[in-house]
Amino acid sequence: MDSFRYDELVQRALISVVRELLEVVSLNGLPGSHHFYIRFRTDHPRVRIPAFLKERHPEEVMIVIQYQFWNLKVNSDGFCVDLSFNGVRETLDVSFSALTAFVDPSVKFALQFTPSFEKTPAPEDPDPSKKVPPKDGKIISFDNFRKK
Numbered sequence: 001m002d003s004f005r006y007d008e009l010v011q012r013a014l015i016s017v018v019r020e021l022l023e024v025v026s027l028n029g030l031p032g033s034h035h036f037y038i039r040f041r042t043d044h045p046r047v048r049i050p051a052f053l054k055e056r057h058p059e060e061v062m063i064v065i066q067y068q069f070w071n072l073k074v075n076s077d078g079f080c081v082d083l084s085f086n087g088v089r090e091t092l093d094v095s096f097s098a099l100t101a102f103v104d105p106s107v108k109f110a111l112q113f114t115p116s117f118e119k120t121p122a123p124e125d126p127d128p129s130k131k132v133p134p135k136d137g138k139i140i141s142f143d144n145f146r147k148k
Contacts, residue, residue: 007114014111015096021104022079025065026072035066037103041115044098046078050090060100063092 021036039062040047042054053061063083065072070082070089078095103110 011113014113015099017111018099018102019074019076019079019096022072022074026074030066033106034104035064035106037101037105038063038065038094038099039101040094040098041100044095044115046095047098048091048093050085050092053085053090053092062101 018038025036039060041059042049042057042061043059049061063081065081068084071091072081073079078093078098080091080093082089082091084090098115099113100115101110101112
């Protein structure tokens with residue numbers, strides 16, 4: 001090992017924050033006005049979502065954990081939750097490694113993630129060896145959210 005992978009260490013630490021918050025909510029519900037916006041990659045190999053949602057959001061989607069969610073279960077790799085879409089309950093199974101953002105707007109808290117995974121080339125892709133560079137994301141500083 002030539003150097004420390006600080007980016008991976010920070011990523012794991014941030015995921016542990018989300019994991020712990022979701023574990024508390026799975027046991028006790030959301031306190032006060034807290035609610036979560038969770039963005040994740042729908043093309044991640046360890047994400048299971050309904051086909052209609054994947055068709056509408058082939059790369060990334062944001063879900064809201066607030067009033068209507070059921071059966072939130074958390075494990076070391078991810079979480080599973082039932083949400084309502086047009087009055088129909090659907091189950092989403094999301095790997096923590098697919099997360100791109102976690103926000104609790106009630107307290108102005110936000111985290112941004114850089115998911116890393118190998119995308120399976122689409123069957124219609126004539127040259128799967130071509131790699132598309134990732135989109136640039138904004139970096140969120142913790143200082144922006146600390147109470148002063």
